[in-house]
Amino acid sequence: MAKTNPFEFIQQVRQETxxxxxxxxxxxxxxxxxxxxxxxxxxxxxxxxxxxxxxxVSLLLDAGR
Structure with missing residues (x-):
């Protein structure tokens, strides 16, 4: 992976923004x-x-009693 220096990175971020x-x-x-x-x-x-x-569900459970 190619490394980019911080200055170039910031320029790229500004361009994209x-x-x-x-x-x-x-x-x-x-x-x-x-x-x-x-x-x-x-x-x-x-x-x-x-x-x-x-x-x-309560009705069904009460019906089973």
Whole structure:
């Protein structure tokens, strides 16, 4: 593997960083809000599914007595 001196490495990192399209503040805020909404919806879905499955299992186990 070829070794690169630190100065060349830093130049390469700066060149690659210049190619990146950074999101605007508005895009970041909107994306963050969307992620929070999706996390909330997923947590509600799994909570409800867990409650339903827990109730079904309880019914099945109580029926065996």
């Amino acid at each position: 210049a190619k990146v399209t950074w999101p605007t503040r508005r895009e970041t805020i909107i994306t963050t809000i969307m992620v929070l909404i999706m996390v909330t919806l997923a947590s509600l879905f799994f909570f409800i599914a867990d409650q339903i499955l827990g109730g079904v």
